[in-house]
Amino acid sequence: AAPSLPLRAARALYDPLVYRRIRAALGGRVRYVICGGSPLGARLAEFFAGAGVEVFEGYGLTETTAASTVTPPRRPRTGTVGWPLPGTAVRIAGDGEVWLKGGHVFAGYWDAARGAAVPYTDDGWFPTGDLGDLDADGYLRITGRKKDILITSAGKNVAPGPLEDWLRAHPLVAQCVVVGDDRPYVTALITLDHEGLTHWRRMRHKDHLALWELTRDEELLDAVQRAVDDANRLVSRAESIRAFRLLTVELSEASGHLTPSLKLRRRAVLRDFAREIEEMYGQGEEP
Incomplete structure (x- = not known):
């Protein structure tokens, strides 16, 4: 749906007063930003979008060679960390934990006694320790840490x-x-x-x-x-x-x-x- 008239009027007011200064602080020509490492939050993402800066949010861990999901270009959905990258599978366990699988997921933690990497599961899924859910369109949303x-x-x-x-x-x-x-x-x-x-x-x-x-x-x-x-x-x-x-x-x-x-x-x-x-x-x- 198109923005309402009051929203368009508010943006017309904020752009010269606030948003233009933010873009200038970021170099003046920035249009896209990649974000990861900690939750961005839907409201902050919407604020930057209002300023004309699209935030592509990604999600992953060291054990998954960094990003496993990312906001799809031209189809952002605030409050989510996007779709699985090609070759990545995402599964939500019964307790809400996010599990990941793919060629980029590590083989396992090294066991010195065995002299080999020991995988977390026999079928290649890696439990991340994060809680989340997948919506009907496949967007992943992180809701917290399992240990918390x-x-x-x-x-x-x-x-x-x-x-x-x-x-x-x-x-x-x-x-x-x-x-x-x-x-x-x-x-x-x-x-x-x-x-x-x-x-x-x-x-x-x-x-x-x-x-x-x-x-x-x-x-x-x-x-x-x-x-x-x-x-x-x-x-x-x-x-x-x-x-x-x-x-x-x-x-x-x-x-x-x-x-x-x-x-x-x-x-x-x-x-x-x-x-x-x-x-x-x-x-x-x-x-």
């Missing part, structure tokens, strides 16, 4: 990735860690984005407040709650975030809470913020 799946005390499986990715896209949020393993309901630890918070404080004349005061500010809590409510629309009631806590510290590689590739070290976060987590669950009945 949370199982609540009621036995509900929760993939934290979609919730965390959605919240991290909010201007006020830097990092989000969804909690709920062996708990009665799902909660989240959230850190604030420095630039987004600076702008928010300036617009509301709250520059005089310390960070610890802001984490208790009702207006800021309401803004973050609205972001949480938006994220909760992605999942069922049982998987939704019922409570959250704003942290006054930054989660970083230096603090030991992020890997060099900026992935969360969940165990470290759960260990170092155990008190804050217990406080969220120590309020009595489920929110």
Whole structure:
């Protein structure tokens, strides 16, 4: 379907004010970008598309000689990592794990005792450890990591990735860690984005407040709650975030809470913020 009139008008306004500057920062003539290594997110991909920069997102692992899927030219579908490359087969296991097969998939991990590479499976499929699904047109969507799946005390499986990715896209949020393993309901630890918070404080004349005061500010809590409510629309009631806590510290590689590739070290976060987590669950009945 063609863009609506309001959307075309908004783009006509944004192009000279915002999009042109982004294209200039990328060299002025860029039309296509290849992305991989970590989730891009549908909203960010749509933003770049609006700026006239098409993002081709790929997916693969070291064990699959890099890319196994990529966005097909002229047939992009945001929120997915595209189609399998020629010679690649993709299969979704019963538990939702993505399995890959093809000539580019490694023979197996080297076993020094046997003096040979030992394949993961006898039939050549390689389980990636990632969770995903294939739509009716063969586009692959990655939804999280198998090892990150949370199982609540009621036995509900929760993939934290979609919730965390959605919240991290909010201007006020830097990092989000969804909690709920062996708990009665799902909660989240959230850190604030420095630039987004600076702008928010300036617009509301709250520059005089310390960070610890802001984490208790009702207006800021309401803004973050609205972001949480938006994220909760992605999942069922049982998987939704019922409570959250704003942290006054930054989660970083230096603090030991992020890997060099900026992935969360969940165990470290759960260990170092155990008190804050217990406080969220120590309020009595489920929110």
